Amino acid sequence: MKIQAESLTDQISAYPEDSFRAALDAEAFLRAQHFLAGVRAYHKHPYERCLSEAPVLWQDGASRLLDYGGPDNGPVVLAVPSLINKAYILDLSEKRSLMRSLANKGIRCFLLDWGEPGAAEKQFTLEDYILERLNNAVTEIYRQCNRPVTLIGYCMGGVLCTALAALEPDKIDRLALLATPWDFHAGSSRHAHIMRCAQPQLESLIQTLGLLPVDMIQSLFAAIDPYQILQKFMEFSKMDPASRTAEKFVAMEDWINDGVPLVGNVARECLFGWYIDNKPGRGVWEIDGHFIDPREIHHPTYLVIPQNDRIVPPESAHALAQKLPNRQVKTVKAGHIGMMTGRNAQRGLYTPLAKWLLTQEK
Numbered sequence: 226m227k228i229q230a231e232s233l234t235d236q237i238s239a240y241p242e243d244s245f246r247a248a249l250d251a252e253a254f255l256r257a258q259h260f261l262a263g264v265r266a267y268h269k270h271p272y273e274r275c276l277s278e279a280p281v282l283w284q285d286g287a288s289r290l291l292d293y294g295g296p297d298n299g300p301v302v303l304a305v306p307s308l309i310n311k312a313y314i315l316d317l318s319e320k321r322s323l324m325r326s327l328a329n330k331g332i333r334c335f336l337l338d339w340g341e342p343g344a345a346e347k348q349f350t351l352e353d354y355i356l357e358r359l360n361n362a363v364t365e366i367y368r369q370c371n372r373p374v375t376l377i378g379y380c381m382g383g384v385l386c387t388a389l390a391a392l393e394p395d396k397i398d399r400l401a402l403l404a405t406p407w408d409f410h411a412g413s414s415r416h417a418h419i420m421r422c423a424q425p426q427l428e429s430l431i432q433t434l435g436l437l438p439v440d441m442i443q444s445l446f447a448a449i450d451p452y453q454i455l456q457k458f459m460e461f462s463k464m465d466p467a468s469r470t471a472e473k474f475v476a477m478e479d480w481i482n483d484g485v486p487l488v489g490n491v492a493r494e495c496l497f498g499w500y501i502d503n504k505p506g507r508g509v510w511e512i513d514g515h516f517i518d519p520r521e522i523h524h525p526t527y528l529v530i531p532q533n534d535r536i537v538p539p540e541s542a543h544a545l546a547q548k549l550p551n552r553q554v555k556t557v558k559a560g561h562i563g564m565m566t567g568r569n570a571q572r573g574l575y576t577p578l579a580k581w582l583l584t585q586e587k
Contacts, residue, residue, distance in 0.1 A: 412538025
């Protein structure tokens, strides 16, 4: 039976004997139709990311160091994304690129692209990623530029940068931490609850495959706010496909669906050690025999905390800020990804971050 009514009011009047149930069924049907229309429109959209890739300065296993240029006498920065998403979130498009924006503003820019784990990374732990890949990338930049490096860590990348700054302070000039969690039990118990409930199934999957697949990682984060997926595709179904808004939606969705699996050891350390046991927040996260304590980091640190972040509750990021002795905190009215690629990213993140970097350099 095809339902013709377009609103709750129409359905209520059409089914007077059981109006509420009829209205609820009709609204659910209409929302499902809009959702499916949005998914179909997304799959048919012609957008393709066509930015030229930055030159590769250095490579080790799957990881590459990308050189985004900028003046040789400008502040030297290395941007570090999460391990579970592709690095090009920091270089999504011409107008939504933190890397290109900073380079154009007078900053010498490099980006660490972790890559998809292969044979070389199969048995990696977080210690390997921090003390080998990240540390070696910093060493290479130091060799090329002959001065300490400012680390810009985004989300999980910020946690790894915090650890390296505590372990190798002499190589690091400053820290910029963007939407970076620390106390994984602060602000919301939902994240820990989801991981705790899923732990047996996740462990079984890791033991079988040796890694945690992209689809499972996406499912875990989708569970934090499942209705958001329904809502965003409903809204997309109503957009003009030729509009810039629709193109930006597709660019973001392509990136979200282009994730990276986590090798088994790292999946356990992050999902169980961070989200369930809250080791960083409790001060018991250990790397190379050293408990990572942000209070030991005296580098100038700039933290940007999105107020509407569903992935990293603001309270989790503020918990890190409170422990850093030489900090400057900026809150922005944005979400976790919107802060980086939204319409206000230039004003809310790119320009203030560049100003901080250039001011600190002087």
